[in-house]
Amino acid sequence: MNGAGACRPCLQRSWLLSMVAGHLERAHRQADRLLEALALEDGPLLALPAPATGGRVAEAYERFDPEAARSAAARSGLELLCRHHPRYPPLLLDLPAPPATLHLRREDRHAPLGLEGPTVAIVGARKASDYGLDVARALGRGLSAAGVTVVSGLAYGIDARAHAGALAGGGATLGVLAGGADVPYPARQLALYRRVAGSAGIVSEMPTGFRAFRWCFLARNRIVAGLARAVIVVEASASSGSLLTARLARELGRPVGAVPGRVTSSAAAGPLALLRRGAHLVTGAQDVLDLVASDGWSPPPSSPPPTGRRNPGPDPPLPPALRRLLDHVSNGRDTPELLVAAGHPPSDVGAGLGELELGGYVRRTLDGRYSVAPP
Secondary structure (H helix, E strand, C coil), X not given: CCXXXXXXXXXXXXXXXXXXXXXXXXXXXXXXXXXXXXXXXXXXXXCXXXXXXXXXXXXXXXXXXXXXXXXHHHHXXXXXXXXXXXXXXXXXXXXCCCCCEEEEEXXXXXXXXXXXXXXXXXXXXXXXXXXXXXXXXXXXXXXXXXXXXXXECCCCCHHHHHHHHHHHCCCCEEXXXXXXXXXXXXXXXXXXXXXXXXXXXXXXXXXXXXXXXXXXXXXXXXXXXXXXXXXXXXXXXXXXXXHHHHHHHXXXXXXXXXXXXXXXXXXXXXXXXXXXXXXXXXXXXXXXXXHHHCXXXXXXXXXXXXCCCCCCCCCCCCCHHHHHHHXXXXXXXXXXXXXXXXXXXXHHHHHHHHHHHHCCCEEECCCCCEEECCC
């Protein structure tokens, strides 16, 4: 597949979005207005700029050179795939405004996109807790190991950990960018960008070299929702863009899952709200596999069990003292001092936490606290 995978009208549409990006920025705070704008035909989009600049955009639109766009993509190492191409992901066609052209960054252009089988989006907060980061990585790893392609937005926090977990699981992961697929974002995650490009790849609807506006992240979220057969929200504030991803997935008729968190944490507000509205409770990768299995898919027989523990299979019963210690950690007594105050003998706390950590039941955070490891 090469630049010939995108026709002139679709390339022209992507170019037009970049030309009216500043005007679309005015609508970025209201997702519904933005989604309505993205669904406009080219003519109304051309009318968005002020008369002083709209004329110049209209003239450039008429002179648009598709070969120049194809050449720019080729120089940047990008493939082009438009919605008229037979290999365009059919899941995206369910969107009210599917991307006209997908710009793809992949190390192996002959490999499949990883969209032929089940796909699951794992999304959430950039400023995530240690608990949320652990869960995102465990979900990504477990799903990837079971043959599911993990889709996310390559942002800091939950997105990055989901991608990293999927890579650790040995399966495929696909990153969706708000800017050009050839523009690593965030720049400090260049190493992760390269690793995801070496997996299923990086995809964007925006043209080569485009630097994202704020509205582009909401537009990106609709693509994440469109590519996924299920969307899982790990942590998110009440105003997080991840909730838009979940809403769009629900509107497409696709299952939405949410990971419960502490009711006192602002990062748990989004998932808890989703759970109240009927989202599926997610406590581990198996819960997600059950969701995608409803479409008739099941993991290959050779797939390892989706688990974050060192030794897959049923856990042996914990001694009563360790079980009480683990229960207290899970209830927020996450330091040795708090555990001693809860009645555990000081001489038993250090040794007990060490055993639980070695067994994969708890993890020690950078600030010295302990958190329960995802199952």
